[in-house]
Amino acid sequence: xxxxxxxxxxxxxxxxxxxxxxxxxxxxxxxxxxxxxxxxxxxxxxxxxxxxxxxxxxxxxxxxxxxxxxxxxxxxxxxxxxxxxxxxxxxxxxxxxxxxxxxxxxxxxxxxxxxxxxxxxxxxxxxxxxxxxxxxxxxxxxxxxxxxxxxxxxxxxxxxxxxx
Amino acid sequence: xxxxxxxxxxxxxxxxxxxxxxxxxxxxxxxxxxxxxxxxxxxxxxxxxxxxxxxxxxxxxxxxxxxxxxxxxxxxxxxxxxxxxxxxxxxxxxxxxxxxxxxxxxxxxxxxxxxxxxxxxxxxxxxxxxxxxxxxxxxxxxxxxxxxxxxxxxxxxxxxxxxxxxxxxxxxxxxxxxxxxxxxxxxxxxxxxxxxxxxxxxxxxxxxxxxxxxxxxxxxxxxxxxxxxxxxxxxxxxxxxxxxxxxxxxxxxxxxxxxxxxxxxxxxxxxxxxxxxxxxxxxxxxxxxxxxxxxxxxxxxxxxxxxxxxxxxxxxxxxxxxxxxxxxxxxxxxxxxxxxxxxxxxxxxxxxxxxxxxxxxxxxxxxxxxxxxxxxxxxxxxxxxxxxxxxxxxxxxxxxxxxxxxxxxxxxxxxxxxxxxxxxxxxxxxxxxxxxxxxxxxxxxxxxxxxxxxxxxxxxxxxxxxxxxxxxxxxxxxxxxxxxxxxxxxxxxxxxxxxxxxxxxxxxxxxxxxxxxxxxxxxxxxxxxxxxxxxxxxxxxxxxxxxxxxxxxxxxxxxxxxxxxxxxxxxxxxxxxxxxxxxxxxxxxxxxxxxxxxxxxxxxxxxxxxxxxxxxxxxxxxxxxxxxxxxxxxxxxxxxxxxxxxxxxxxxxxxxxxxxxxxxxxxxxxxxxxxxxxxxxxxxxxxxxxxxxxxxxxxxxxxxxxxxxxxxxxxxxxxxxxxxxxxxxxxxxxxxxxxxxxxxxxxxxxxxxxxxxxxx
Numbered sequence: 001x002x003x004x005x006x007x008x009x010x011x012x013x014x015x016x017x018x019x020x021x022x023x024x025x026x027x028x029x030x031x032x033x034x035x036x037x038x039x040x041x042x043x044x045x046x047x048x049x050x051x052x053x054x055x056x057x058x059x060x061x062x063x064x065x066x067x068x069x070x071x072x073x074x075x076x077x078x079x080x081x082x083x084x085x086x087x088x089x090x091x092x093x094x095x096x097x098x099x100x101x102x103x104x105x106x107x108x109x110x111x112x113x114x115x116x117x118x119x120x121x122x123x124x125x126x127x128x129x130x131x132x133x134x135x136x137x138x139x140x141x142x143x144x145x146x147x148x149x150x151x152x153x154x155x156x157x158x159x160x161x162x163x164x
Numbered sequence: 165x166x167x168x169x170x171x172x173x174x175x176x177x178x179x180x181x182x183x184x185x186x187x188x189x190x191x192x193x194x195x196x197x198x199x200x201x202x203x204x205x206x207x208x209x210x211x212x213x214x215x216x217x218x219x220x221x222x223x224x225x226x227x228x229x230x231x232x233x234x235x236x237x238x239x240x241x242x243x244x245x246x247x248x249x250x251x252x253x254x255x256x257x258x259x260x261x262x263x264x265x266x267x268x269x270x271x272x273x274x275x276x277x278x279x280x281x282x283x284x285x286x287x288x289x290x291x292x293x294x295x296x297x298x299x300x301x302x303x304x305x306x307x308x309x310x311x312x313x314x315x316x317x318x319x320x321x322x323x324x325x326x327x328x329x330x331x332x333x334x335x336x337x338x339x340x341x342x343x344x345x346x347x348x349x350x351x352x353x354x355x356x357x358x359x360x361x362x363x364x365x366x367x368x369x370x371x372x373x374x375x376x377x378x379x380x381x382x383x384x385x386x387x388x389x390x391x392x393x394x395x396x397x398x399x400x401x402x403x404x405x406x407x408x409x410x411x412x413x414x415x416x417x418x419x420x421x422x423x424x425x426x427x428x429x430x431x432x433x434x435x436x437x438x439x440x441x442x443x444x445x446x447x448x449x450x451x452x453x454x455x456x457x458x459x460x461x462x463x464x465x466x467x468x469x470x471x472x473x474x475x476x477x478x479x480x481x482x483x484x485x486x487x488x489x490x491x492x493x494x495x496x497x498x499x500x501x502x503x504x505x506x507x508x509x510x511x512x513x514x515x516x517x518x519x520x521x522x523x524x525x526x527x528x529x530x531x532x533x534x535x536x537x538x539x540x541x542x543x544x545x546x547x548x549x550x551x552x553x554x555x556x557x558x559x560x561x562x563x564x565x566x567x568x569x570x571x572x573x574x575x576x577x578x579x580x581x582x583x584x585x586x587x588x589x590x591x592x593x594x595x596x597x598x599x600x601x602x603x604x605x606x607x608x609x610x611x612x613x614x615x616x617x618x619x620x621x622x623x624x625x626x627x628x629x630x631x632x633x634x635x636x637x638x639x640x641x642x643x644x645x646x647x648x649x650x651x652x653x654x655x656x657x658x659x660x661x662x663x664x665x666x667x668x669x670x671x672x673x674x675x676x677x678x679x680x681x682x683x684x685x686x687x688x689x690x691x692x693x694x695x696x697x698x699x700x701x702x703x704x705x706x707x708x709x710x711x712x713x714x715x716x717x718x719x720x721x722x723x724x725x726x727x728x729x730x731x732x733x734x735x736x737x738x739x740x741x742x743x744x745x746x747x748x749x750x751x752x753x754x755x756x757x758x759x760x761x762x763x764x765x766x767x768x769x770x771x772x773x774x775x776x777x778x779x780x781x782x783x784x785x786x787x788x789x790x791x792x793x794x795x796x797x798x799x800x801x802x803x804x805x806x807x808x809x810x811x812x813x814x815x816x817x818x819x820x821x822x823x824x825x826x827x828x829x830x831x832x833x834x835x836x837x838x839x840x841x842x843x844x845x846x847x848x849x850x851x852x853x854x855x856x857x858x859x860x861x862x863x864x865x866x867x868x869x870x871x872x873x874x875x876x877x878x879x880x881x882x883x884x885x886x887x888x889x890x891x892x893x894x895x896x897x898x899x900x901x902x903x904x905x906x907x908x909x910x911x912x913x914x915x916x917x918x919x920x921x922x923x924x
Contacts (some may be wrong), residue, residue, distance in 0.1 A: 019279070031192070038353045038405075039436040043841035046353055078182045091177040094810045097647030099180030100187065100353035100403030125849040132841065134353050134404050135647045136816030137878075138849040140810060156320030156809055157857045 001077050007032070008076030021065040022056075023047040025063035026073060034074040034103045036057045038132070045131030048065035049061030049073045049109075055131070057104075074103035077110070086110050086148045093153075095144035097135030105131045109145045168660050171806040175666060176651045185401030188357035188371045195361035195369055199429035200229050202419050203281030205271040206438065207263035207780065210299070210511040210834020211311070213291035217271060222287040227280025229426065231288060232272045234258035237421060242387060243280055243416070244320070244478045248486075252315035255477035255510060257387070257414045257421075263292070264311050264476035265513050266836055267441030272418055272469045278433075297511040297834035301450060301473040304508045311476060311509045320478035321507040323486065327609070331465045331500060335456030339536045344903045345525045347448035347473065347828040348821075349440055349838075350518050351846055354403020356443055357433040358416045360423035361716045369396045370420050372412050375405040377644050377923045380412035381676045387417045388424075395420070399674035402646035407517030408443050409646070410480065410686045415442075439841045445828050446518020448473035449485060449525045455533040461543050463620030464500050468529050470505040474515055481515025482507040487522025490620050493563035494530040495574040495772060496552045497613045501564035504577060511834040519818055520876045523615040524883055531611045531884035532901070535891065544591075545888070546582060546610055550575065553612070558644075569614060569770040570864045570872075577796045578612055578862060581774035584858045585794040590778060598896050603784050607893025609777040611884035617688035617873025619768030625689070626681045627697025629658060629705050631757035635731075635745035636668040639701075640760075642682020643694035644674040649877065653691060654698050656803060660707075661702040663731035664745060681762070684883075688771070688873020691803060696867045697763035704759040709733065712751045716743045741847045769864045769872035773797040773856055775816075775885035781893040786912030788824055788890055794856040797877045801863040801870030808874050809857060815878020816855050821847035823886035824881075827905050845905070894918075 004013040007030055014029045026032050026049065037043060038046035047058040050072040063148065077084040086106050088097070096102040105128065112119065112127040124145045125138070133141060143153055179185065210535040219231040234256055241254035259270045271288050275281035298309040304318045311318055332338045356559040359371040368390075373381045374397075381397035384390075402409065415432060423430040434442070449726035457463040470489070472480040492503040538548040553574045555560050562568045587608070594606045626642030639654050655669040672678055683689070706726060713733035714721035725736050749757055778792040793816060802808050829837040838844040846848040863870030883904070889904040891899060898918040902910060 017279075033186070033190035033192075034182075036184065036187070036188075036354070038355075039841040041436070041840045041842035043846070044353065045435075074181070075183050083178070083181065087181040090181055091173050094806050096177060096180055097649070097810055097814065098353065098404040099185040099401065099647065102180050103184045106181065106839070121854065125852070129848050129850045132353065132846055132848060134351055134406065134818070134846075135814045136810060137813035137855065138818075138852055139813040139855055142849065142854065155289065157805070157859045 001064055003063050005066050005068065006013045006070045008072055012032050016057040018064055022063050022066050023058035026058060032073050036100055036103060038100065043132065044107060046101050048131060050111065051108060052118040055108045066124040074106060077106065089144040089148035093134060093140045093147055095141040101131060101133040105133060105141060112145065115150055118151065121146065132164050147158040165657050166660050169802055171628050172652055172656055172758040172804055173806065174649050174652045175655060176649065187354050187401050187403050188359055188373050191359060191371050191400055194248035196359055196429045196431065199359065199431045200276065200426060201278045201281045202422060202430050202432035203273045203275065203285045204269045204415060205273065205285045207259065207266055207268040207270050208677050209263055209292045209294055210266050210297035211295040212263050213295060214259060214263060214290060215293050216291045218289040219271065222273060222284040224283040225275040225280065225287055228284045229274045229276065232422065234260045237418065239387060239421065244482065246480065246483050248321055249322045249478040249482045250315050253312045253320055253478050254707065255414060257418050260760050265511050266834055267438065267513060268476070269415060272422060274422055274430065274513045276564030299510055299512060299830050299832060299834045301471050301508045301510055302677065304510045305471065305506065311511065315348065318509045319506060320474045320482045320509055321598045324504050327502055327504065331467055331502060332456035333924060334455065336459050337537065337540050337667050338454060338456040339540050340454040341532065341536055341901055343451040343453060343529060343532055345447045345449040345451060345528055346904055347445045348518060348826045349445055349828050349844060350406035350408035350443065352404025352406055352408065355434045355436055355439040356413055356415065358419045359429065359431045360420045361429040362424050367394055367396055368420055369398065371398050372416055373402050373409060374399050374412055375402065375409045375646060375686050376411050377642065377674050377676050378682045379684060380416065384417055384420050388421055397676045399644050405646045406519045407521050407686060410517055410684065440839050440844060441513060441836050444481060444514045444516025446515065447525060448481065448515045449488065451529045453529050453533045455537045457537060459541050461541060461548045463496065463498050463537060463552050465500040466533060468492050468503045470503065472505065472507040473512065474507045475512045476509060477514045478507065478509060479514045480517050484517065484522035487620055488526040489565060490567050491523050491526035491614065491616060492530065493565055494527060495554060495614045497554045498552065498564055512830055519815060520879045523876065524880045525615040527611060527880050528884045531888060535788065535888050536900060539895065546578065546587065549610065549612055550578060570767065570866050571862055572614060572770065572772050573862055574612055574772060577772060577774040577798060580858050580860055581776045581794055584856060585776040587776065603782065605781045605783055605893040607779045607781060607889040609887065609889030609892055610774065611881050611888060612729050612774045613881045614770050614772040615877060615880045616770055618692050618765060619687065621768050622765050623683065623689055623693055624762055624764035625683055625693035625697045626679065626762055627694060627701045628760040629698060629701040631662065631705055631709070631745055631749055633749050634669065635664065635749060637662060639669060639671045639698055640679050641671060641673050641694050641698060642679055643685045643690040645685055648685060648690060650690060653695060653803055653807065657695055657699050658702045660728065661699065661706055662816060663726055688875040692867050692869065692873060693763060693765060693771060695803065695871065696760050696869050699869060700763055701759045701761040704761065705757050708757060709748045712748050713743045716747060716751055717741065726788060743886060746847065765866055767866055767911045769800065769866050771797065771872040771874065771877050772801050773877055773881050775881040777885040777889040779886065779889040779893055781890060781911060783915060786908040786915060788906050788911060790820060790824065790853055790886060792853060792856060792884065794858065795881060796858045796860050797874065797881065798860040798862050799874035799877065800872035801861060801869065811874045812857060812878045813855055815876060816882045817847055819854055819879040820852060820886050823883045823904050823906060825851065825905050
C-alpha cells in the first residue's frame with residue numbers, strides 16, 4: 001500500500017506492507033534511526049514520536065494509519081538556531097546516560113509540557129510513566145523537564161565535606 | 165583553576181539528543197549491505213530431550229535463505245568460561261539433543277528480512293520429550309533431577325572454608341533467618357544485537373552490543389577456532405549493560421559463524437521477550453544467616469550460608485557468591501564471620517552479573533542480620549550499627565573473612581545520613597502515627613555498606629594518548645562506555661594534564677583493531693583503572709613534550725613548564741617566549757607524541773556509604789510508597805560530580821526496584837512468568853521520589869586520582885535500606901522479616917500472618 005506523510009517537515013511517499021509498524025517504517029524506509037525499539041509490549045516508550053502534534057508510541061501505530069499525517073521524530077527537534085529547549089535541558093541536567101530511551105523521552109516530555117506548561121514534579125513523573133529509563137533513575141530527567149518548563153531547581157547535593 | 169572536580173556537561177550528548185546514538189541495529193555500513201536477518205528458534209520447554217527437528221516447511225517459506233540446527237553448526241559446546249565452575253556443564257551454541265531452559269536457542273533461521281524470519285521460525289517443528297524440570301535451587305541441590313549428565317551433579321561450585329560448631333557459643337542472643345535475594349533482570353533498554361561481515365581478507369567484522377569488546381572478540385575467535393586477530397570487534401553505542409553484557413552471547417558466535425557459512429553479512433537483533441528469557445539474570449541467591457551477640461548490642465559472630473542459582477549453564481553468576489563472601493563482614497568489626505557457598509544449576513536462564521554483582525547480596529544479608537539482631541534486643545537499629553562499625557582510625561582494615569579495606573569512615577557516613585534525614589524527627593513522627601493508630605504506617609530503614617570496586621583482585625586497564633600535528637589529542641581507552649560518560653571524563657583528564665581544550669580531544673573506544681588490548685566497563689572499574697591509565701599516558705606525553713619544548717626554547721627540560729590555561733610551554737618565570745603544542749608536535753615528528761600505558765592497581769578500592777529510606781505502608785492493602793531516599797555514597801575524589809550523581813541516581817533506582825517491585829518468576833515447570841515489560845515490574849518514574857544526595861569524599865590511596873568506583877554503590881546501599889524500611893513500618897505489629905520484592909501482596913500477607921498468629 002502507498003502511504004504519504006510529512007516527516008520532520010518533508011513529504012515522504014512509500015510503498016509499505018500493511019503490517020508494517022510506524023516505528024519500522026521510520027527506521028527502515030525513512031532511515032531515521034533516532035527512534036528506537038525497546039520492547040514488544042508498548043511498555044517502554046523508546047519509540048515515542050509526535051503524530052499530528054501529539055506523542056504516540058510508534059510501535060502501536062501501523063504505518064498505513066499514519067497516512068496523511070504529520071510526524072515529528074527526534075531528528076526534527078533541533079533547528080538552525082540550535083537544540084530545542086528540552087534537548088538543551090536534558091544535556092544541562094544530565095538527563096541521559098546510554099541514550100537509548102532519550103529520543104522517546106524527549107518527545108514525550110515536549111508533549112507533556114504542551115499539555116501542562118508548568119507541571120509539578122508529581123505531574124512530570126506521572127506524565128512520563130510510559131517511558132522507561134534504566135540508567136538515570138529518572139531523577140535528572142524530571143529535573144530536565146522542570147528546568148525546560150522554566151522552573152527553578154533545588155541544589156543537586158546537600159550538606160558536604162570530606163571524610164576521614 | 166583545574167577542570168577536575170567540576171560539573172562538566174557531557175560532550176557526547178548532542179548526538180544522542182538530536183539524531184540518537186548509533187546502536188548495533190542502527191549501524192548503516194557498506195560492509196553490511198544485503199545482510200541476511202537471523203532469527204532464533206527457541207525452546208518452549210524448560211527441560212526436554214529433542215527427538216527431532218523438522219525444518220522442511222520453514223525452509224520452503226517465502227524469504228527464507230537457510231534454516232540451521234546444531235548439527236549443521238558442528239561447533240564444540242562451550243565449557244563455563246570461569247575455571248572454578250564445573251567444566252562438565254557445557255553449553256551447546258544451538259541445542260544438541262537436550263534443552264535446559266525455556267528460550268534456549270534450538271535452531272537458526274536466516275532470511276531476507278526480519279518478518280520473513282519471524283514467520284518461518286514458527287514453522288520449525290521441534291518434537292520434545294519432556295523431562296522433569298528443576299527450578300528451585302533448594303530442590304536442585306538434592307540432585308534428584310540432574311541437568312548435566314556428564315557432571316553427574318547440579319553442583320557447579322562449592323567453597324567450604326570450614327565451620328565452627330561453637331561459633332555462637334556464649335552469645336546472649338542468637339537470631340537466624342532464611343533470606344531470598346530474588347532473581348532480577350538487568351533489562352538494558354537496548355536488547356542484545358549483533359552484525360557480522362566477513363571480508364575478502366578472511367577477517368570478520370563483528371558489531372556487538374557489549375561492555376567488553378576485547379573479551380567478546382576473543383570468545384568468538386576461540387569458539388569458531390579462528391586465529392587471534394581474525395575478528396575485528398566493534399562496540400558502537402551500547403544502550404545499557406548493567407553487567408549482563410559483559411562479553412558476548414552464544415547467539416553472537418552463531419551469527420558470526422552464519423555469516424561465514426552463507427558468504428553474506430548477517431544481522432541479528434533479539435526481541436524484548438527473547439532478552440528477558442535469554443540474557444542472563446542477576447542475583448538469585450538464597451541466604452541463611454545467623455547473628456549472635458550480647459544484649460548491649462555487641463555482635464560477636466555472624467554466619468552466612470549461600471546457595472546461588474546459576475541457571476542452566478553456569479556463567480558469571482555462578483562465581484558471584486564468592487564476592488558476597490568477600491564482602492560478608494560489611495562495615496562491621498565482627499570478631500568472627502563464617503561464609504560458605506554453593507552454586508547450583510537449575511532449568512532457568514543462566515545468571516550473570518547485575519549492577520553490584522555479589523556485593524548487594526552481602527550488604528542485604530548483613531543489614532537484614534543487624535535489623536533482626538536490633539529487633540531481638542530492642543535497640544535502635546542505628547545504634548546497634550554504630551556500636552559495631554569498624555573504627556575510622558583502623559584502616560587499612562582486614563575483616564574476619566580476610567578482605568583488606570583501603571580506607572573508610574563509616575561512622576561519618578552514618579552521621580551524615582542520619583542528620584540529613586532528620587532521623588530523630590522521623591522516629592518521633594513514626595511514634596506519633598503508631599499512637600494515633602492510623603492505617604498508613606511509616607517505616608525508616610538504614611543501611612551502611614562497603615563494597616569492592618575494580619576487584620576482587622587488583623586489575624589493570626589500557627590507555628593511549630596521542631597529540632596530533634594540529635595540536636589536538638586523541639585518546640584510546642580499553643574501557644568501553646555504555647552511558648557512563650567516558651568521552652567527557654577522559655577529555656577532562658587529558659585537558660587538565662595537557663592544557664588542550666576539551667573540544668580538541670577525541671576519545672576512541674570499543675574498536676579492537678584500534679585498541680587491541682583492554683578489559684572493559686564493569687565492576688565500577690573504569691575511572692580508577694581506565695581513567696588512571698589515560699592520566700598516566702597523558703603525563704608521559706607531557707614529559708616527552710617538555711623535553712622537545714626544552715630543545716625549542718634552548719632550555720633545560722626541567723625548567724620548562726606547561727601553562728595549562730593557554731596550552732603553551734615556556735621556561736619557568738618567562739612566559740613571554742613560549743611554544744605551542746603544534747610546534748612541539750612538529751618537533752616530535754610523526755608518532756612522536758604517542759604513549760601507551762597499562763595501569764595496574766595494587767589492590768581494589770572499597771567505596772562506602774549510608775542510606776536512609778522512608779516508606780509509607782498502607783496496612784489495609786500492603787501498598788508501599790517510597791517517600792524519601794537519603795544517601796551518602798563516598799567514591800573518593802570526584803572527577804565530575806554531575807556524572808557521579810547520575811551514577812548514584814541510576815543505582816539507587818535499580819536498588820529500590822529490587823526491594824519493592826522487580827522479580828523474575830518461573831512457574832514450577834520452568835515456564836517464565838515475567839517474560840516482557842508488561843509482566844516484569846520495571847520501575848518507572850511514578851514509583852520513585854527524587855533522591856536526596858549527601859556529599860562525602862574520602863580519597864583512596866590506591867591510585868593517583870584518589871578515585872573509587874561509583875557505578876554500583878547506589879544499588880548496593882539502597883536495596884537493604886528500603887527493605888529495612890518496609891519491615892520497620894510493620895515492626896509494631898510483630899513482623900520481623902519480609903522477603904523482596906515487598907509487593908503489596910507480600911506485605912499484606914506478612915501483616916495477615918501476624919494478625920492470625922501464624923508467623924512473622
